[in-house]
Amino acid sequence: MAMFDQSDATRVLNAEVHATNYTAATTVKTLLGTSAPSATVNMTELTGTGYTTGGTVMTFNAASAAATSNSSTASWTNGSGGSWSIVGIEIWGNEGTPLRHLFGSWTGQPISVANTNSFAVAAAGVTLSLV
Amino acid sequence: MPTFDPKPLRVSCNQCGTTAETWDYQHPDLAVECSCCPVAHDHAGLGCRPVTITATAHLTLFDIRELMDMATANGTLPERSEAAQEV
Numbered sequence: 001m002a003m004f005d006q007s008d009a010t011r012v013l014n015a016e017v018h019a020t021n022y023t024a025a026t027t028v029k030t031l032l033g034t035s036a037p038s039a040t041v042n043m044t045e046l047t048g049t050g051y052t053t054g055g056t057v058m059t060f061n062a063a064s065a066a067a068t069s070n071s072s073t074a075s076w077t078n079g080s081g082g083s084w085s086i087v088g089i090e091i092w093g094n095e096g097t098p099l100r101h102l103f104g105s106w107t108g109q110p111i112s113v114a115n116t117n118s119f120a121v122a123a124a125g126v127t128l129s130l131v
Numbered sequence: 132m133p134t135f136d137p138k139p140l141r142v143s144c145n146q147c148g149t150t151a152e153t154w155d156y157q158h159p160d161l162a163v164e165c166s167c168c169p170v171a172h173d174h175a176g177l178g179c180r181p182v183t184i185t186a187t188a189h190l191t192l193f194d195i196r197e198l199m200d201m202a203t204a205n206g207t208l209p210e211r212s213e214a215a216q217e218v
Contacts, residue, residue: 104190108156116181129191
């Protein structure tokens, strides 16, 4: 199913009905990928100059009405010498090794980002919704 | 209710700030036309550079493609070819 990493979804369900506390992350990072992720398979993370493996810390607004969006902005400048083809997005928490929480695809993917161009996310550019 | 609200890319020239929106996700830098672009546009894939491309993502439990695939697999929806024959 879209959005939730399967292991994370299991942790949520066990917290809901099995009294197993959900260990929350204190920070989350947004990762860019060159393939589409699924609930059980991570995307292929982007590589190259201008992108740091492991992603960029992103902050989110408090959830309301089962939805939220990012409050911080992010930008990556392609200095790899070739074009980036950006497809997937993943949000990882810093708890554990870290752990993948959420996944999806960028609107209109694949998005081509030529060398020297920047790929950016404005505030509210990433929306998360459970309804 | 879930909404389907695709957004265009917003593209801004890093030199002068000229901004445009585009649905051309493969050649977003063609959206910006400004005199300060260091590279002349050739309209074959080479546009204004450098630009900043601002994108969006909507992460939700269900997306329309998944729902249609599930419905088709369950027999709730006819295969696309069958639907076309009925029309």
